[in-house]
Amino acid sequence: MHVLHISETFVTGVYTYIQSICAFTAQDDRIKTSIIYSPNREGTDELDFEKDFSENVELIPIRMQREISLKKDFKSLKQLQNAVKQIQPDVIHLHSSKAGVLGRLAAKAYPKAKVYYTPNGYAFLREDLSKTKRKFFKLIEKYISKIYGGTTIACGDTEYEYAKRLGKSKMVRNGIDLSELDHIKVKPSLKLNSIVTLGRISAQKNPKLFNAIAEIFPAINFVWIGDGELKHELTAKNIEITGWLDREKALNLLAKHDVYIQTSLWEGLPFTIIEAMALQKPILATDVIGNKDAVVDQKNGFLCDSIGDFENAINQLKTKPQFLRNFGKQSKILAKNKFDRNKNFEQLVEVYLTY
Incomplete structure (x- = not known):
């Protein structure tokens, strides 16, 4: 089974989450792993990759923008679609809000793949955003799930409660070794x-x-x-x-x-x-x-x-x-x-x- 992880953010908790999944699945001969990440997010340190990921993990940089930008997002989407077509993964696991949107759109380039999405903290719950932005992000989460499908894998109990209201979901808690x-x-x-x-x-x-x-x-x-x-x-x-x-x-x-x-x-x-x-x-x-x-x-x-x-x-x-x-x-x-x-x-x- 070929699993493709896609994440715009590749720092702090999301990075640790993906790295931890890969460390665990590296022990399983049934699973091959690729990761598409954005190299331009502040704090992304590619020097850490060699010690943090097995040499069998394929790391593919594709620039994605954290904030909404139609021009840049469209460019990122085209690159993601091309990569998905080329890789033809069995599973696409998306991480955080931006990849949750772009990744589900890109997944249509290879419809055979099963699509999963882990919010790692929904954007519409961020306290540093205005109420208008939070409402907008919640609508995006709701309708991208309805229209493009996929299953949300919540990493915690409360996130799971929100996920169930937005669409098909399952909970697998974060964990450490x-x-x-x-x-x-x-x-x-x-x-x-x-x-x-x-x-x-x-x-x-x-x-x-x-x-x-x-x-x-x-x-x-x-x-x-x-x-x-x-x-x-x-x-x-x-x-x-x-x-x-x-x-x-x-x-x-x-x-x-x-x-x-x-x-x-x-x-x-x-x-x-x-x-x-x-x-x-x-x-x-x-x-x-x-x-x-x-x-x-x-x-x-x-x-x-x-x-x-x-x-x-x-x-x-x-x-x-x-x-x-x-x-x-x-x-x-x-x-x-x-x-x-x-x-x-x-x-x-x-x-x-x-x-």
Whole structure:
């Protein structure tokens, strides 16, 4: 079976998702893989491809524009159609909104292919867009599914609830290879001294909120593992910004801190939270899609709607250190039960083969 992945964005969570699928299916002799990606999205690093993908994975660059541009989108569509005709895949798996549209149009060039689409966070749920744009993107999602078909493979529970309203859908949760973290030493948390997050310092991750929380608790060390265009918004004196680290160093550093925090405005289903859970971290997170699919409020952390909620949650963790231990244990249990990549992606392979 030849599986073709198509994605306009080939960075951060979507990149990790595709790379993780390919790492899993590389072990399956029944599956051959090709990837069409856009090389012009900021943050795409082709130098990483050699270490991240098997030499048997074919990587094909085709420029796609994130924003809507009829002229550029039409050019991208023609190239995608030509590639699909040439590859003649059995399965086309589309990732994120732009590829979800262009890819379904291009798939008509080879109608024998089964088409699947993973939103990784619907565009119409983005909080940085106007209501008009969000309504427009929701209409696109609704009608592109009705007219051009395909099955949505939601990567999380809440995304699946939206997907079912828009058309044919199925859920296969994101996951990580839990065995890859077995060697990392986890510092047992007896007292709340430090709070950490990991990711791009961008509008989606809401660094203003992260900064405001840090200002309330000057005695706690806040660490942001990563970098990004909104770095200047992290001004509190108790915030440390590490810059980008390779995955091994980032996870080892994350493991040394007491609590993981995610202040995102929206998410798909973030790998960073799943990794933090596997490393036995209590989670503080905004109560948004993606985050709430991983965090069970007051079981392995707290879901928060406001800065006041975060303040209350941190005060509870400070005064009741048993929460740190109990939430950490529950995080690891939930990660094992719900987000085991090997178990989840076995379901994905079955979808490719039989659905």
